[in-house]
Amino acid sequence: MxxxxxxxxxxxxxxxxxxxxxxxxxxxxxxxxxxxxxxxxxxxxxxxxxxxxxxxxxxxxxxxxxxxxxxxxxxxxxxxHETSDAALERMAEERDRLSAYIVELLQTRDSLDELIGTNRAHRATL
Amino acid sequence: MxxxxxxxxxxxxxxxxxxxxxxxxxxxxxxxxxxxxxxxxxxxxxxxxxxxxxxxxxxxxxxxxxxxxxxxxxxxxxxxHETSDAALERMAEERDRLSAYIVELLQTRDSLDELIGTNRAHRATL
DNA sequence: TTTGCCCCTCACATGGATGTGAGCTTTTAG
DNA sequence: CTAAAAGCTCACATCCATGTGAGGGGCAAA
CATH class of the missing domain: 1.10.1660.10 (Multidrug-efflux Transporter Regulator; Chain: A; Domain 2)
Incomplete structure (x- = not known):
C-alpha cells in the first residue's frame, strides 16, 4: 500500500x-x-x-x-461554531497580554539602546 | 544627624x-x-x-x-572608559537578541489575530 | 512588659519545558 | 544474521525566579 x-x-x-x-x-x-x-x-x-x-x-x-x-x-x-465563547475570549485575552508584553519589550529595548549610547559616548572621550 | x-x-x-x-x-x-x-x-x-x-x-x-x-x-x-569592550558587546548582543525576539512576538501576535479572525468569522455563520 | 509587626537567615518547594540515563524493543544497513 | 541506529517508557535532574515556612531578633505603641 x-x-x-x-x-x-x-x-x-x-x-x-x-x-x-x-x-x-x-x-x-x-x-x-x-x-x-x-x-x-x-x-x-x-x-x-x-x-x-x-x-x-x-x-x-x-x-x-x-x-x-x-x-x-x-x-x-x-x-x-463549536468554538465556545470562552475559547474566543481566551484567545483575545492572550492576544492582549502578548500585545502589552511587546510594548513593554519595546520600552526595554529603548532602555538598552540608551544604555549603549551612553557608554559609547563615554568611550569616545578616551 | x-x-x-x-x-x-x-x-x-x-x-x-x-x-x-x-x-x-x-x-x-x-x-x-x-x-x-x-x-x-x-x-x-x-x-x-x-x-x-x-x-x-x-x-x-x-x-x-x-x-x-x-x-x-x-x-x-x-x-x-572602564566599560570594557566585552561589556559593550554584551549589551549590543542582548539588544539584538531582544530585537529578534520582538519581531518573533509580532509575528506570533499576527498568528493569534488571524486565528481569532477565522473563529469569529465562523461564529458569524451561526 | 507585652503585643504585634517587621526583619533576619537557612533551606526546602514549585512550575514548566527540557535534559539525561537506564533498560529494552524495533528498524535498518552491511 | 548481526550490529548500529533509532524508538519506547519511566523517572529523576536541571534551571531560575519566586514561594513558603521555621526559628529567632529588633523595635514601637499600649
Whole structure:
C-alpha cells in the first residue's frame, strides 16, 4: 500500500523542526501533538506536524503555557461554531497580554539602546 | 544627624516596587541590588533603589538572566572608559537578541489575530 | 512588659519545558 | 544474521525566579 502522506518518525520530525525528541514526546503528553502509532508502538507524523510544532514553539516563546496552547489548538484545527465563547475570549485575552508584553519589550529595548549610547559616548572621550 | 536620603527598609521597597521581599533579597544575593545594613542587620535602601528594582524587573521580563543583568549594571552605574569592550558587546548582543525576539512576538501576535479572525468569522455563520 | 509587626537567615518547594540515563524493543544497513 | 541506529517508557535532574515556612531578633505603641 502506498503511503499518501509519507509519514516520518520522531527523529525526522525532530530534525525538521529543530525541536528535541524529548520535547516532541512532551507535546504529545500535553495533548498538543497527535501521532499515529505503528504496530510496534512507534510514532508516525504527517507533514502537517512540522507546521504544528513550529506553531507550538511560537506560542511557548510568547509565554503561553502548554495548558493554554492545548485550549487554543482545537480552535485552530476546527474553527467552527463549536468554538465556545470562552475559547474566543481566551484567545483575545492572550492576544492582549502578548500585545502589552511587546510594548513593554519595546520600552526595554529603548532602555538598552540608551544604555549603549551612553557608554559609547563615554568611550569616545578616551 | 539628619538623613539626607531618608532610607527605607525592605518592606517599604517591596511595597513601592511591587516586588516581593523574597525577590529583593534574591537580587542582593545576585549582586544586583546593594543595601546598607543597620547595626542590627536590617537592610536600608535609598530612593534610587526603586528605579533600580524596576530596571531589574524589566531586564528579567526581557529574558535576561540575573547573571547577565549583573554584568550590565556596572555600565549603568558608572558609564566610563572602564566599560570594557566585552561589556559593550554584551549589551549590543542582548539588544539584538531582544530585537529578534520582538519581531518573533509580532509575528506570533499576527498568528493569534488571524486565528481569532477565522473563529469569529465562523461564529458569524451561526 | 507585652503585643504585634517587621526583619533576619537557612533551606526546602514549585512550575514548566527540557535534559539525561537506564533498560529494552524495533528498524535498518552491511 | 548481526550490529548500529533509532524508538519506547519511566523517572529523576536541571534551571531560575519566586514561594513558603521555621526559628529567632529588633523595635514601637499600649
Amino acid at each position: 502506498v503511503q499518501v502522506t509519507p509519514s516520518m518518525r520522531i527523529g525526522e520530525l525532530s530534525r525538521r523542526t529543530g525541536v528535541s525528541v524529548r520535547s516532541l514526546r512532551y507535546y504529545e503528553e500535553q495533548g498538543l501533538l497527535a501521532s499515529e502509532r505503528s504496530e510496534s508502538g512507534q510514532r508516525h507524523y504527517d507533514a502537517a506536524a512540522v507546521e504544528r510544532v513550529a506553531f507550538i514553539q511560537r506560542m511557548f516563546s510568547a509565554g503561553l503555557s502548554s495548558r493554554t496552547v492545548a485550549d487554543l489548538l482545537p480552535c485552530m484545527d476546527r474553527p467552527s | 539628619v538623613q539626607v536620603t531618608p532610607s527605607m527598609r525592605i518592606g517599604e521597597l517591596s511595597r513601592r516596587t511591587g516586588v516581593s521581599v523574597r525577590s529583593l533579597r534574591y537580587y542582593e544575593e545576585q549582586g544586583l541590588l546593594a543595601s546598607e545594613r543597620s547595626e542590627s542587620g536590617q537592610r536600608h535602601y535609598d530612593a534610587a533603589a526603586v528605579e533600580r528594582v524596576a530596571f531589574i524587573q524589566r531586564m528579567f521580563s526581557a529574558g535576561l538572566s540575573s547573571r547577565t543583568v549583573a554584568d550590565l549594571l556596572p555600565c549603568m552605574d558608572r558609564p566610563s
